Amino acid sequence: MAKDPVNNLNVLSQDLLPTPQQVKNALPLTEKAQATVLQGRETVRRILDREDPRLFVVIGPCSIHDIKAAHEYAKRLKRLADEVGDTLYLIMRVYFEKPRTTVGWKGLINDPFMDDSFHIEKGLHLARELLLHLAEMGLPASTEALDPITPQYISDLITWTAIGARTTESQTHREMASGLSTPIGFKNGTDGSLTVAINALHSAARGHHFLGINQEGQCAVFRTRGNRYGHIVLRGGNGRPNYDSVSIALVEKELAKAKLPVNIAVDCSHANSNKDPAVQPLVAENCVNQILEGNRSIVALMLESHLHAGSQPIPSDLKQLKYGVSVTDPCIGWETTEKLLHSAREKLKPVLGKRKAPG
Numbered sequence: 001m002a003k004d005p006v007n008n009l010n011v012l013s014q015d016l017l018p019t020p021q022q023v024k025n026a027l028p029l030t031e032k033a034q035a036t037v038l039q040g041r042e043t044v045r046r047i048l049d050r051e052d053p054r055l056f057v058v059i060g061p062c063s064i065h066d067i068k069a070a071h072e073y074a075k076r077l078k079r080l081a082d083e084v085g086d087t088l089y090l091i092m093r094v095y096f097e098k099p100r101t102t103v104g105w106k107g108l109i110n111d112p113f114m115d116d117s118f119h120i121e122k123g124l125h126l127a128r129e130l131l132l133h134l135a136e137m138g139l140p141a142s143t144e145a146l147d148p149i150t151p152q153y154i155s156d157l158i159t160w161t162a163i164g165a166r167t168t169e170s171q172t173h174r175e176m177a178s179g180l181s182t183p184i185g186f187k188n189g190t191d192g193s194l195t196v197a198i199n200a201l202h203s204a205a206r207g208h209h210f211l212g213i214n215q216e217g218q219c220a221v222f223r224t225r226g227n228r229y230g231h232i233v234l235r236g237g238n239g240r241p242n243y244d245s246v247s248i249a250l251v252e253k254e255l256a257k258a259k260l261p262v263n264i265a266v267d268c269s270h271a272n273s274n275k276d277p278a279v280q281p282l283v284a285e286n287c288v289n290q291i292l293e294g295n296r297s298i299v300a301l302m303l304e305s306h307l308h309a310g311s312q313p314i315p316s317d318l319k320q321l322k323y324g325v326s327v328t329d330p331c332i333g334w335e336t337t338e339k340l341l342h343s344a345r346e347k348l349k350p351v352l353g354k355r356k357a358p359g
Ligand SMILES: O=C[C@H](O)[C@H](O)COP(=O)(O)O
Pocket: 062, 098, 099, 100, 101, 102, 103, 104, 270, 328, 329
């Protein structure tokens, strides 16, 4: 057959995937898992509405690459969540999709075997299976929504969603966010720009009409209501942090001027720590001190943490991978994680209940 001279000139192949419904039939949402998700989302909504005085903390590996290590991390985090839960509401980072600055491993869904075999079907199955396990344990999960199709496979297991710094300005992601059932954090831009996140909050709060796929895998027009639980996540940018009290005061002003709720999450990693994991506890401590000194706008922290500190490149011989060490951004290790959260809890416990909402 003659080659089609018009279409798919740069497409090498296409493979059909199971539909979201088929994957869900294989891994259905159980009653226990659903209860974790519903309770998690309600808790975050209440924190954003200032009906629950706690901070929520999005914490866990930069990316999930090893299911066994993710299980071990989750087990430890659940114990810690119970210990600090009267003050801090912990949500595990369960990030399966990585937006790359240029190229690189794009996460467990895209390439679960980390060998350029790109078994996306397997990746979706593994992702859903892990999320189900965490929800069954009673541990809420968060993820970055990057591919606009992926949420149909997993979002019933997610408590909080991030839109990353590289996609906050994207209309596609704002439309998707307007329909997601979770509260949603928009990062500021990689250049530090707040405007893109503020515009994203306005856009995602409104209803949109856009294309997507339904549970049966058919193309569909989605009409959304708009997500009123959007908030900004400050991650620094352009070589400069934006978690300090002066930056926070400026963001508070911008949010108020834009008539948006003055709710701020601080990402202690990325450009706020210059990707140096040793700096993350200092950023977290600084935010805790701001709250002790009267800050009313910080409602959440994000930390990149794993079983062991640091990061490693993905070796060509995967047997050389170090267990429990990030293969993307460097993380703090478990000991630091425990210490940091216990110390934050001790300092914040006496004050959070008396904290006033922004005036
Ligand atoms: O959080 C992860 C990374 O910061 C993000 O995916 C970009 O990574 P890269 O600059 O290594 O591609």
